[in-house]
Amino acid sequence: MTFRQFAFNNVLRNKRLYIAYFLSSMFTVMVFFTFAIFAFHPAFSGGSVNENALFGMAVAGGIIYVFSFFFVLYSMSSFLQSRKKEFGLLIMLGASNKQIRWMVFLENIFIGFLATVAGILAGLVFAKAILLVAENVLIISESLYFYFPTLAIVITLVSFIFLFFCISVFVSVILRTNKLVNLIKGDKQSKGEPKASVILSILAALLLIVGYGTALYVKGVNVVVAMVPVIIVVTLGTYLLFTQLSVYVIRQLKRNKSIFWRKTNMLLFSDLSFRMKDNARTFFMVAIISTVAFSAIGTLYGFQSYLTKGIKEVNPYTVTYSPWGGDSEEIIEQDINEINAILQEENIDAKMESIELTYFDTHEKDRNVLIVRASDYNRFAALGGETELSLKENEAIVVEQSGAVVAGGPKASEVLMKSSVQLDNGQEVQPSHVVESEVLSEINGYYVVHDKVYENLGRPVRSEINVAWKANEGQHDQVLDAGKKLNEQLEYKAFSVDYSLFEINKAFGPILFIGLFIGIVFFVSAGSFLYFRLFTDLEGEKQKFRSIAKIGLTQAELKKVVNRQIALLFFSPIVVALIHGAVALTALSHMFDYNLIEEASIVLGSFALIQIIYFLLVRFFYVKQVKRSIM
Amino acid sequence: MLKLSKVSKVYEGKVAYRALNDINLEIEKGEFVAIMGPSGSGKTTLLNIISTNDQPTTGEVEIDGKNPHKLTKNALAKFRRNELGFIFQDFNLMHTLTVEENIVLPLTLDGARVKVMKEKASKLAVSLGIESIMNKRTYEISGGQAQRVAIARAMIHEPKLLLADEPTGNLDSKASKDVMSMLVSINEKEKTSLLMVTHDPQAASYSDRVVFIRDGKLHSEIHRGENRQAFFQKIIDMLSLMGGDGNDFSSVRV
Ligand SMILES: Nc1ncnc2c1ncn2[C@@H]1O[C@H](COP(=O)(O)OP(=O)(O)OP(=O)(O)O)[C@@H](O)[C@H]1O
Ligand SMILES: [Mg+2]
Numbered sequence: 001m002t003f004r005q006f007a008f009n010n011v012l013r014n015k016r017l018y019i020a021y022f023l024s025s026m027f028t029v030m031v032f033f034t035f036a037i038f039a040f041h042p043a044f045s046g047g048s049v050n051e052n053a054l055f056g057m058a059v060a061g062g063i064i065y066v067f068s069f070f071f072v073l074y075s076m077s078s079f080l081q082s083r084k085k086e087f088g089l090l091i092m093l094g095a096s097n098k099q100i101r102w103m104v105f106l107e108n109i110f111i112g113f114l115a116t117v118a119g120i121l122a123g124l125v126f127a128k129a130i131l132l133v134a135e136n137v138l139i140i141s142e143s144l145y146f147y148f149p150t151l152a153i154v155i156t157l158v159s160f161i162f163l164f165f166c167i168s169v170f171v172s173v174i175l176r177t178n179k180l181v182n183l184i185k186g187d188k189q190s191k192g193e194p195k196a197s198v199i200l201s202i203l204a205a206l207l208l209i210v211g212y213g214t215a216l217y218v219k220g221v222n223v224v225v226a227m228v229p230v231i232i233v234v235t236l237g238t239y240l241l242f243t244q245l246s247v248y249v250i251r252q253l254k255r256n257k258s259i260f261w262r263k264t265n266m267l268l269f270s271d272l273s274f275r276m277k278d279n280a281r282t283f284f285m286v287a288i289i290s291t292v293a294f295s296a297i298g299t300l301y302g303f304q305s306y307l308t309k310g311i312k313e314v315n316p317y318t319v320t321y322s323p324w325g326g327d328s329e330e331i332i333e334q335d336i337n338e339i340n341a342i343l344q345e346e347n348i349d350a351k352m353e354s355i356e357l358t359y360f361d362t363h364e365k366d367r368n369v370l371i372v373r374a375s376d377y378n379r380f381a382a383l384g385g386e387t388e389l390s391l392k393e394n395e396a397i398v399v400e401q402s403g404a405v406v407a408g409g410p411k412a413s414e415v416l417m418k419s420s421v422q423l424d425n426g427q428e429v430q431p432s433h434v435v436e437s438e439v440l441s442e443i444n445g446y447y448v449v450h451d452k453v454y455e456n457l458g459r460p461v462r463s464e465i466n467v468a469w470k471a472n473e474g475q476h477d478q479v480l481d482a483g484k485k486l487n488e489q490l491e492y493k494a495f496s497v498d499y500s501l502f503e504i505n506k507a508f509g510p511i512l513f514i515g516l517f518i519g520i521v522f523f524v525s526a527g528s529f530l531y532f533r534l535f536t537d538l539e540g541e542k543q544k545f546r547s548i549a550k551i552g553l554t555q556a557e558l559k560k561v562v563n564r565q566i567a568l569l570f571f572s573p574i575v576v577a578l579i580h581g582a583v584a585l586t587a588l589s590h591m592f593d594y595n596l597i598e599e600a601s602i603v604l605g606s607f608a609l610i611q612i613i614y615f616l617l618v619r620f621f622y623v624k625q626v627k628r629s630i631m
Numbered sequence: 632m633l634k635l636s637k638v639s640k641v642y643e644g645k646v647a648y649r650a651l652n653d654i655n656l657e658i659e660k661g662e663f664v665a666i667m668g669p670s671g672s673g674k675t676t677l678l679n680i681i682s683t684n685d686q687p688t689t690g691e692v693e694i695d696g697k698n699p700h701k702l703t704k705n706a707l708a709k710f711r712r713n714e715l716g717f718i719f720q721d722f723n724l725m726h727t728l729t730v731e732e733n734i735v736l737p738l739t740l741d742g743a744r745v746k747v748m749k750e751k752a753s754k755l756a757v758s759l760g761i762e763s764i765m766n767k768r769t770y771e772i773s774g775g776q777a778q779r780v781a782i783a784r785a786m787i788h789e790p791k792l793l794l795a796d797e798p799t800g801n802l803d804s805k806a807s808k809d810v811m812s813m814l815v816s817i818n819e820k821e822k823t824s825l826l827m828v829t830h831d832p833q834a835a836s837y838s839d840r841v842v843f844i845r846d847g848k849l850h851s852e853i854h855r856g857e858n859r860q861a862f863f864q865k866i867i868d869m870l871s872l873m874g875g876d877g878n879d880f881s882s883v884r885v
């Protein structure tokens with residue numbers, strides 16, 4: 001048997017040991033490959049997707065590749081860690097360092113090659129699944145059909161063979177062969193409970209408080225300015241949180257015998273502190289990666305909702321029509337007929353209301369104000385399903401659009417409240433209060449007055465016609481078709497909310513898809529980190545539980561320990577990430593001054609739910625494995 | 632206290648192997664019994680069956696009138712940590728815990744009070760001479776020290792039956808004498824029944840009775856009588872009668 005054969009057989013016959021490492025490598029390849037499938041999808045290279053989206057994809061691809069590198073390196077180092085004892089034995093039996101490095105090198109090339117091939121195969125399946133999701137969730141006009149991704153395969157194969165080659169060289173060179181005795185003691189040797197310094201623990205808390213405080217405090221454009229420093233501070237804080245603060249807390253817990261020596265706590269905490277170094281690193285990575293995922297998806301989703309919800313809110317009607325300033329009455333009449341015809345063509349039941357918006361002079365010159373008859377207002381309010389106003393004679397109410405954003409200057413309502421409605425006879429009517437509504441669209445706000453008051457207003461300086469249609473519920477598809485036609489035939493004059501939303505979603509679809517995909521990839525990676533962490537320690541755990549079972553450990557106690565152990569591993573980084581994500585999304589909502597609570601809750605809530613399901617699944621298999629080993 | 636009737640164990644495999652054959656054995660309360668026999672004769676197998684770590688193929692085991700093999704898993708776990716104490720051949724200590732924590736582990740699982748645990752642990756530590764290493768981790772102590780830690784852990788909950796697989800296997804003669812006197816004093820003071828597998832005639836001579844096994848069958852037994860020196864001589868004689876040179880035994884373990 002040559003040494004090469006030995007290395008080869010070592011992998012094949014030690015399958016179980018290698019499987020975790022193999023799986024995590026395969027997973028990484030799969031993620032990259034799936035991404036490549038989309039990046040090189042003919043639909044995207046067709047040119048119809050905008051430049052920014054393509055650039056975003058390229059950046060994301062790079063991040064994923066770099067990330068793969070670290071992930072594989074990390075998996076590899078903990079894999080080698082668990083094999084210390086084996087190396088020790090080999091050295092004791094007379095293997096030279098060179099031989100061991102050579103063995104590790106060959107193994108990695110071998111595993112790397114298998115992982116790359118398997119990852120590509122798994123990626124094909126994964127891509128198909130993602131496409132199904134994308135098709136159902138997003139509007140992507142270029143249908144992302146499934147194609148045979150030759151280019152993606154070649155690129156993935158080359159990149160990863162290269163990556164595994166680099167890592168193999170890298171690892172076999174840095175694999176410093178420690179003192180033999182340390183190797184032989186292997187896993188029994190403490191990896192050293194990391195020291196926790198009080199100062200650094202306090203610093204961790206401070207950094208997080210400052211980071212959060214700043215993120216929550218700043219408003220508007222300042223959010224952008226503060227973003228990078230806050231990210232750095234919080235990342236650092238998170239790192240210290242896991243490496244210092246948590247170690248510190250566990251140490252204190254261990255020192256407190258009435259807690260540490262209580263029932264199964266000893267089993268739980270001794271293990272936690274024993275693995276704290278590895279765990280801290282995993283926790284940190286998982287927390288940060290998940291935060292990226294949450295924030296990416298939350299931001300895109302929030303942004304989309306900001307665009308679409310805003311439009312929906314300010315447009316309560318299905319179709320609105322407002323002519324150009326110079327349009328004659330004939331043209332207007334023609335237009336309205338045309339709109340009605342189109343609506344009829346599509347079999348849409350819609351009610352129509354029209355109004356003549358009349359503008360009057362004010363005290364200040366160059367400023368006109370819209371004054372509306374209460375009955376007109378109420379007709380439109382009824383059409384749009386908003387609350388009608390009841391005015392007393394000689395009353396005026398200021399109406400302001402809640403969604404209207406006026407950059408700088410006083411709010412529209414403030415100006416109007418200070419001023420008043422002038423009547424023909426020289427009298428003035430003071431406005432009584434402000435109402436927010438979207439019944440009529442006028443960015444500067446307007447007065448609504450009692451019909452009788454309106455009679456006494458005199459001549460308006462100008463007037464324009466506005467017509468609105470409201471379709472009955474449940475005709476979405478027809479309305480979309482009509483909107484498309486209206487958009488083509490009466491560009492800019494007729495406005496269909498549903499069609500504009502559709503257009504926005506369409507333009508946003510690919511970007512959202514990429515964001516969603518990256519988010520999912522990062523989140524799934526975080527999950528696989530945890531999985532890998534858990535299962536590298538599985539053999540040791542089994543050993544431990546086997547020993548304790550001999551002394552006497554009930555099933556319930558075993559379950560309790562394992563349950564808490566996995567729960568801590570799975571939820572402590574995710575909870576931190578959820579908090580980070582919530583803070584980030586709050587900052588985002590401050591930036592746009594737009595309430596994102598609903599969107600943030602949906603995104604964060606679904607991630608939390610997925611994590612819980614993942615936890616239950618993993619726990620089920622883990623407990624099963626441990627139980628089987630102690631029988 | 633302990634009663635085995637017609638216990639047999641067959642290891643299934645490519646070739647079924649009968650490791651124990653119709654063993655009948657009875658141990659009184661407070662009795663100290665040593666089991667000896669050539670390597671591969673079935674001593675560890677027997678101990679595993681008594682300690683409920685393994686099931687007998689046929690036959691009955693009774694401890695204090697109960698058959699532990701008929702208990703549910705949970706009841707069995709409780710039974711183990713309340714009634715039985717083990718000293719394993721390979722110590723079976725947890726490397727993530729300190730010596731002291733290892734010793735109190737069975738009590739913590741039962742939810743004992745910290746003060747009680749501390750007292751018991753330190754009392755045992757003093758009598759076993761391991762007080763100075765109580766805060767060390769298990770990889771920082773010697774084999775003999777680990778052996779004593781394992782003994783302390785097996786005794787902390789004052790079991791009714793203490794089972795030991797070669798408790799002196801890792802010790803020099805001075806240390807093994809200490810450990811043996813320790814076991815004897817527990818046996819006498821606490822009235823703990825003791826069953827010990829050993830290859831060491833010296834250690835065996837501390838017992839009240841030595842049972843010899845060969846090829847999975849009871850071969851013979853000898854009682855101690857008054858004189859320990861004479862007992863020791865009888866053990867040596869029996870060993871050489873059973874299978875050549877007595878020295879053969881001391882080098883072989885599981
Ligand atoms: N799990 C097993 N499967 C099959 N055969 C086994 C198994 N365990 C032990 N045996 C066989 O049963 C016989 C008795 O083994 P046991 O371990 O009880 O011996 P022992 O008396 O403790 O020996 P030693 O003095 O060397 O420790 C041996 O022949 C062994 O090969
Ligand atoms: Mg044995």
